[in-house]
Amino acid sequence: MCALVEVRGLTKVFNGVAAVDNISFDLYEGEILGLIGPNGAGKTTTLQMLLDLTTPTSGEVRIFGKAIAEDRAAILKAVNFSSSYISLPHSLTVRENLSIFARLYGVAKRAGRIRELALSFEIEDILDVPVRRLSSGQITRVCLAKALLNDPLVLFLDEPTASLDPDIADKTRRLLQNIKAERGLAILYTSHNMKEMEEFSDRVVFMDMGRIIAEGRPDGIKERFGGASLEEVFLKIARGQAR
Amino acid sequence: MNLWRVFAYATRHLYLYKRSLPRLMEVFYWPLLDLLLWGFVTVYLGRLQTPVPGFVTFFIGALILWDMLFRSQQGISVSFLEDVWSRNLLNIFxxxxxxxxxxxxLLVISVVKLILTSTVMITLAFVLYSYNVFHMGLSLIPLIANLIVMGWSIGIITTALILRFGQEAEVLAWGVALLFQPVSAVFYPVSVLPPPLRAVARFTPSAHVFEGMRSVIASGVFPTGEALWAAGLNAAYLSLAIAFFSWNFRVxxxxxxxxxxxx
Structure with a gap:
């Protein structure tokens, strides 16, 4: 397997405090990597540095073998991002929003691509509805559709299923797994849903206080920390009871 | 630079104006209000037989041109704020x-908004006060171009400050351009200003534009020197504004x- 994202010695210090402290990991083609940890563990800051939204204090991020800070536009053409904390222009319809982002990413055959994603995320009946009239779950699905517009090779997701009902969350996970299997899509995502993490991730990176404290397959992590589930491991770590 | 992406993003704002009544009001409501209020005040003062010849022409012309600078700045800052308000900024970045x-x-959006607003103002000025801004002829082109570029510089700096200080600095988008109004000598000649402000006006591109406008209206002579001064200052300020935005973005x-x- 080929590493699409390489993180080496990544560190971010804010006002003398290390939010992310010398972390290194890889994200491989066709892999779903879960980034987990308690609040303040440094997950979101890590994601921001991977997307070049925050400049690292030291260390390096390479995507497709190139430094993100140096080859940003070319890399971001084949990368995308979605978060339950961002939205889209409220006055525009779903179709207008998707069409604008399709243009920004240089997507050919935009109308067909939008139709295809609308079917996958079950948003075809709201394509001509302004975003302000949508529920938060519908907005999350539209943002996920936006994140797949450019057929990315790497997808970063920040709590992607946080506002979705169990049915749509399950369908979304299946859809992402299918794309991963078909095209080798690599996904790095954060979530506080440990059950989802356990079932969905090929591998997890466990962070606490800015550091990676464990990395590996969910079963391996459970075994190492003596937990019956990732949730149990999470609670042990968050409460300082981990071995 | 990929022009396709530039126009794609500009389209986002055109869609907004198609769908949002408050945004559409921004284009029509405020200019209309300005023109009605100050226009009638001007007509009234004109009837008092003011010693200033062509008083109404000076005043309404200045009002329309000042609004161009203001809209040019707002076209940048408010368009940026639209993405902040809709939590869309990260999607762009x-x-x-x-x-x-x-x-x-942002510059493209600013020009489109300016064209819309100015069309409304120019038409209304003609209908309500029989004022034809085009009587200034081709001189209008350098005058307007200088005001647009100055609006861009203010808009880019304002946007950079909002990026740096967050939404708390949002008020800058509405007020910063007005800070330049007294030294721009919009409704009076620069000679009226006290010496320290006259020195500031010398380095304010819009002050040269309005001096130029008065010269064109009063004598029909286009003051090339004023226009060149304004253009030179604008070139310097726009470069500084872009450099400031870039530096600030890194910070x-x-x-x-x-x-x-x-x-």
């Missing part, structure tokens, strides 16, 4: 759009503030 393309599309990324805007 994680897309392949470069910083230069982003600024370029914002370093401090991790980009993701916090709008929180």
């Amino acid at each position: 994680v897309s392949p759009m470069t910083q230069a393309e982003y600024i370029a599309s 914002v990324k370093k401090k991790g503030l980009l993701v916090k805007i709008g929180e």
Whole structure:
């Protein structure tokens, strides 16, 4: 397997405090990597540095073998991002929003691509509805559709299923797994849903206080920390009871 | 620079104006109000047989031109704020759009908004006061171009400050241009200003534009010197504004503030 994202010695210090402290990991083609940890563990800051939204204090991020800070536009053409904390222009319809982002990413055959994603995320009946009239779950699905517009090779997701009902969350996970299997899509995502993490991730990176404290397959992590589930491991770590 | 991306992002704002009544009001309501209020005040003062010849012409012309500078600045700052308000900024900054393309599309949006607003103002001035701004002829082109570029510089700096200080600095988008109004000598000649402000006016491009406008209206002579001064200052200020935006963007990324805007 080929590493699409390489993180080496990544560190971010804010006002003398290390939010992310010398972390290194890889994200491989066709892999779903879960980034987990308690609040303040440094997950979101890590994601921001991977997307070049925050400049690292030291260390390096390479995507497709190139430094993100140096080859940003070319890399971001084949990368995308979605978060339950961002939205889209409220006055525009779903179709207008998707069409604008399709243009920004240089997507050919935009109308067909939008139709295809609308079917996958079950948003075809709201394509001509302004975003302000949508529920938060519908907005999350539209943002996920936006994140797949450019057929990315790497997808970063920040709590992607946080506002979705169990049915749509399950369908979304299946859809992402299918794309991963078909095209080798690599996904790095954060979530506080440990059950989802356990079932969905090929591998997890466990962070606490800015550091990676464990990395590996969910079963391996459970075994190492003596937990019956990732949730149990999470609670042990968050409460300082981990071995 | 990828022009396709520049126009794609500009389209986002055109869609907004098609769908949002409050945004559409921004284009028509405020200019209309300005023109009605100050226009009638001007007509009234004109009837008092003011010793200033062509008083109404000076005043309404100045009102229309000042609004162009103001809309040009707002076209940038408010368009940026639209993305802050809709929590869309991160979607833009994680897309392949470069910083230069982003600024370029804000400039395009600003020009489109300006054309819409100015068309409304010019038409209304003609209908309500029989005032024809085009009587200034071709001189209008350099005058307007200088005001637009000055509006861009103020808009880019304002946007950079909002990026740096967050939504709390939003008020700058509405007020910063007005800060330049007294030294721009919009409704009176620069000679009226006290010496220290006259010195400031010398380095304010809009002051040269309005001096130029008065000269064209009063004597029909286009003051090339004023226009060149304004153009030179504008070239310097626009370069500084872009450099400031770039530097500030790096600082914002370093401090991790980009993701916090709008929180």
